Amino acid sequence: EDQVTQSPEALRLQEGESSSLNCSYTVSGLRGLFWYRQDPGKGPEFLFTLYSAGEEKEKERLKATLTKKESFLHITAPKPEDSATYLCAVQANTGNQFYFGTGTSLTVIP
Amino acid sequence: DAGITQSPRHKVTETGTPVTLRCHQTENHRYMYWYRQDPGHGLRLIHYSYGVKDTDKGEVSDGYSVSRSKTEDFLLTLESATSSQTSVYFCAISESSGTDTQYFGPGTRLTVL
Numbered sequence: 436e437d438q439v440t441q442s443p444e445a446l447r448l449q450e451g452e453s454s455s456l457n458c459s460y461t462v463s464g465l466r467g468l469f470w471y472r473q474d475p476g477k478g479p480e481f482l483f484t485l486y487s488a489g490e491e492k493e494k495e496r497l498k499a500t501l502t503k504k505e506s507f508l509h510i511t512a513p514k515p516e517d518s519a520t521y522l523c524a525v526q527a528n529t530g531n532q533f534y535f536g537t538g539t540s541l542t543v544i545p
Numbered sequence: 546d547a548g549i550t551q552s553p554r555h556k557v558t559e560t561g562t563p564v565t566l567r568c569h570q571t572e573n574h575r576y577m578y579w580y581r582q583d584p585g586h587g588l589r590l591i592h593y594s595y596g597v598k599d600t601d602k603g604e605v606s607d608g609y610s611v612s613r614s615k616t617e618d619f620l621l622t623l624e625s626a627t628s629s630q631t632s633v634y635f636c637a638i639s640e641s642s643g644t645d646t647q648y649f650g651p652g653t654r655l656t657v658l
Contacts, residue, residue, distance in 0.1 A: 469647075476652075477652070478549075478649035478650050478652050479588070479649045480649075481647075484646055522588070531576070531595070532590050532593075532603060532604065533647060535589070537585060537586065
């Protein structure tokens with residue numbers, strides 16, 4: 436069964452304190468892994484797509500990496516405006532469906 | 546931002562009443578999706594459409610129906626709403642199904658009393 440697990444559920448960081456969020460997945464052939472950011476009361480906002488193990492993508496203070504079993508979202512020197520819930524999703528080769536994790540709620544304290 | 550709007554943005558209804566949620570896009574994307582988001586479950590796919598009048602079921606389709614008569618509009622109907630359908634509903638679009646990214650609308654918060 437295809438599934439996605441994100442950890443930790445919640446993370447509190449001091450401003451400038453770097454850390455990583457984890458997304459572990461089980462899928463019958465990975466077509467793509469997607470990271471989204473979701474602010475309270477809003478829809479998910481696309482961040483990155485990763486397609487194959489070893490791939491990395493960067494955007495400002497965020498860097499996403501991918502292995503055969505998991506993906507990490509590294510946050511370098513976070514700022515309070517990085518506070519949000521970060522969602523991971525995978526798409527299998529077998530169909531159109533995205534499978535989402537339950538997210539990591541990140542709070543960055545000034 | 547992708548041109549996706551959802552209406553209504555908030556709705557309170559009673560058990561047993563029919564409810565229709567609308568998703569409208571201005572991107573001319575082929576694929577449209579309806580998800581629900583509940584605490585502890587993440588986003589779950591209800592139905593999706595791969596073209597006008599072409600739809601298919603997702604993971605949690607029971608109690609829901611959809612229709613797409615125009616490229617830009619995708620309707621989600623709860624024929625007889627139940628309290629278990631209280632949720633936040635998101636519409637998403639993608640240009641094609643391959644590895645194309647899905648872009649999400651702002652959501653509709655539905656409460657069934």
